[in-house]
Amino acid sequence: MHSSTGSNPPIPEKVSDLLVRLDTTEIRSKEDLYPLELLQRATNYLAASMIFLQKNTLLERPLDKDDIKERLLGHWGTCPGINLIYAHCNHLIKKHSIPMFLVTGPGHGAPACLANLFIEESLAKFYPQYSVNKDGLNSLIKSFSWPHGFPSHVNSEVPGQIHEGGELGYALSVSFGAIMDNPDLIVTCIVGDGEAETGPTATAWHSYKFIDPAESGAVIPILHDNGFKISEETIYGAMDDTELSTLFTGFGYQVRIVSDLNDINADMASSMEWAYQEIRRIQSCARTGNPIYKPRWPMLVLRTPKGWTGPKELHGERIEGSFRSHQVPLPHARVDDEEFRLLESWLRSYKFHELFDLSRNSFRMEVLKALPKEDLRMGVRKETYAAYEPLDLPGCKELMVQKGDNESCMKITGQYCSEVIKMNPKRFRIFSPDELVSNNLDATFQVTNRNFQWSHQTSNKGGRVVEILSEHTCQGWMQGYTLTGRVALFPSYETFLGIITTMMIQYAKFIKLGMETPWRLPLGSLNYIETSTLWRQEHNGFSHQNPSFINNLINMKYEHIRIYLPADANCSLITIAHCLRAKNYINLIIGSKNPTPVWLSPEEAENHCIAGASVWKFASTDDGLDPDVVLVGCGTEVTFEVIAAASLLKKDAPELRVRVVNVTDLMILPGYGSHPHSLDNEAFESLFTDEKPIIFNFHGYPSVIRTLLFDRPNSQRMTVLGYKEEGTTTTPFKMLTSNGTSRYDVIIAAIHSASKFHPRLSIRAHELISLYKHKIVEHDKYIEKYGKDPEHLMDKPEF
Structure with a gap:
């Protein structure tokens, strides 16, 4: 082991020295590791049973085809590896009394997570129906991937989880986010070798370069390299030990590969202990004023066969160690005699009757010896479900x-x-x-x-x-x-x-x-x-x-x-x-x-934000009373254009009464009751009237406003201006005119809509619309000549 000094281990001189080799003096005794082996037998049995069984969950009688679920859902292939890692997290926690929880990138490894949570009684803490007894065991196995039960992947209903894994690639970055400003916390993160092929995971390996060991905890990344995804080999499964070690050493890690299937628990225990000691060494240096520059943090590569301990072969084709074990390795066990016999043989191979004591209606003490103290178990870590503290916020x-x-x-x-x-x-x-x-x-x-x-x-x-x-x-x-x-x-x-x-x-x-x-x-x-x-x-x-x-x-x-x-x-x-x-x-x-202009005083801004929208009287005719048309701005730049349009209309079309409304909270718009902030119809009409035309100048795509206002009465009176996928390298005002959101476009829309109901305005409508269309053309000529917008377009509108 490396001493706690302010330096990294020596840089390897050749590729063969990249691997952190197993020191046999670190191997735990067989007696020490025996409970871990029993725990893995128990969790592997429970995980497999969850996928297949709906009754006879303890195999107290010969298996019957009716004991098997009609719909077989779940992913077996990753479960044995998760169970191995979970057991050794428990071992490390028990030995050092450390706060730790597990993030599983292979989210469909839920059977493994649930099995461990069941045995450690974390499930029972939150769900009494899953107490550790025969009834609780029956309920867990039957309810997996069953209506109203747990789904086939972990989610927020499962204790100890902060990552669902429904979409691959994010387990590692989520783990690093969790340990920031949590100086004592260690998160063990399982990255599946399929997940490791994603772009987000490729970048997340660099996260340690942003972790200050003086103030934050640590992640133990474990690349679970079992060689296969749903129907294909993985990239990492095709890499040899030297290639993997070279890659991750280049990323800044010390790499230890765990692959001794003859003594996997000794190999894993030594490797986890090594990782823990390296973490504490790096942290100790940083926290005693002797920080290591570019510390090389530990990581493990766990190489086990896909679907390890499961069926070996079916119909002449390999299952364990192939993609066929990725999901349900015996998909027709309920109807196919060979698969049925193989399933019973597989389940009985774990000798679960030796692990669960029916006379005590619980697991044997030898199994429970693998667990840490109750308050340190990973499924009950408060960091995962009850850690929020509000910020202390300054006044505005x-x-x-x-x-x-x-x-x-x-x-x-x-x-x-x-x-x-x-x-x-x-x-x-x-x-x-x-x-x-x-x-x-x-x-x-x-x-x-x-x-x-x-x-x-x-x-x-x-x-x-x-x-x-x-x-x-x-x-x-x-x-x-x-x-x-x-x-x-x-x-x-x-x-x-x-x-x-x-x-x-x-x-x-x-x-x-x-x-x-x-x-x-x-x-x-x-x-x-x-x-x-x-x-x-x-x-x-x-x-x-x-x-x-x-x-x-x-x-x-x-x-x-x-x-x-x-x-x-x-x-x-x-x-x-x-x-x-x-x-x-x-x-x-x-x-x-x-x-941009500050339109509202502090008091006006506070009232406006509380309301979510309000009439801006300073830009409206007679404070917005009895309008002919309502101009609405939603977004910084487009609101500026609405106010500029109102100013121009006051000068060029004084007969038109204008109300200006600004919307700051977009979710006031949908029909009442659809969103907690949505306005009731009375409040909506007080802002937008019940019948006058509305010109809505929106920051984004017009479809957003049309979607939100779909349920509002008389919504056909609404003209929505917004981004129309027109753009290039140009001037700011040209962006507005190209998409029909400039002040001139707002005026044209307002005159076009209001003139249908306003006789005096209708007489001048064609003249005014032609004037502002001409202004758009003239602006285009100006920027082509000078390469910039006229200065007056940025002036604050006057009223």
Whole structure:
């Protein structure tokens, strides 16, 4: 073992020295390991039985075909490896009394997780029907993949879980998020070799480069290399030991390969102990003022056959050690005689009757010796279900800007976040794909650093900002950090937040079930900020113009989502403070990083944000009384255009009475009762009238507004302007005219709609519409000649 000094182990001189070799003096005694072997026999039996049996679960009589479930669901292939790792996590916890839990990347390994949770009585703590006795055992085995029972993969209904694994690739980044600012916690993370083929996992291996061992815990990554996925070999299964060791040494790890099937428990016990001691060595150096630069953290590669301990062969074809064991290795056992006989032989091979004592109606003591103390068992770790503490948040008013000034929504948000960091040095982090400065949130760097441990400038200095050019990794970190009780913020260029759409959807499903699970306590919300929005990505071009993350959110269950489009800096402050307080939501804030007018005083902004929308009297005719047309802005840039349109209409069409409404909370719009924030019909009509035409100028795709307003009465009076997939490298105002959202387009739509009911306006409608169409053409000629927008288009409108 390496001594606890402020240096790494020596760099290997040749490839053959890359592997951390097994020291036989580390092998535990047979007596010490025997309970682990018994525990694995028990959990392997339970896992296999969950997939196949609906009764006769203890095999107290010969197996009958009617004992087998009609629908066989589940994944056997990964279960024996999970059971091996779970047992050795227990061994390490028991020996060192350490806080630890397990994240399983192979989410369909639920039978293994449930089997272990059952034996350690964590299931019974939350679900009394699964108490450790014969009745509880029968209930567990029958209810797996059964209506109203546990599904075939882990989810938030299963104790000890912070990762579902429904979509592969995120287990490792979630694990690293969990150990940030949890200095004593160790998370063991199983990465399946199929999962390891994904892009998100490939980047997540670098997570240790962002972990300060002085302030955070550690992950023991275990690549479970069993060689096969659903019907094909895996990339990692095709790599030999030298290739694997070279790869992960290059990533910055010390690698130990566990593959001695003749004495796998001794090999695994020694390897887990080695990993634990290496972690404590690195942490001790950092925490005693002698940090290691670029510490090489431990990782294990576990090589076991796919479907290990299961059926070896069927119909002349190999099962164990092949893709055929990935899911249900005997899929026709209920009707095929050979498969039926093989199933009974397989289940009886575990000799479960030697492990479960019917006279005691419980497991034999030799099995239970493998378990740590009750409060240290992985299924009851409070970090996984009851760790949330609200942030201490500063007030907003000290940072608010005077009405009439110009200020960046993001700059003021960054200043607020810096105060949050000062007040919550260990409970708040910002995960960003290298865009914090670009997005004008860099005020945070006045109080913190980036936490990049391989940097020459910031290593060993902590830091609340973690930046990596991988949206997937940022999302995974944020999920792990949030699910273990803390609060995070994810700012991004608007167009690239869509990269993590499916991750967000998986998370939303996890928290939906979590909120329906009584023993899971509330969590902080996931908080996204979209900035560098499409309307000011005219310099980066068409590829950077995409507001589709909004569309993805509104397809989720409405009660879990919140979408805010604050129109000025004061509204942004109130919104970010609200989101950092909120629990169990997915919050999206969309704001501009460029300076824009501050339309509302602090008091007006607070009232406006509480209401979610309001009439902006200063831009309306007679404070908005008795309008002929309602102009609605939702989003920073498009609201500016609505207000500019109202100003021009006041001058050019004074006979038209205009009401200006701003919507800051998008979810007030759907029909009453569909979202907690949705307005009742009376409130909706008080803002938008019950019959007057509405011109809605929206930040994103018009389909969003049409979807949300579908159930509103008389919605055909609505004209929705928004992004129409028109863009290139151009000027800011050309982006607006190209998509029909400029002030001129708002005016044209307003005149076109209102003139149908307004005789005096109808006489001039053609003249006015032609005038503003001409202005659009003239603007196009101007930018072609000068390469920029006329200065007056950025002037604040006058009333």
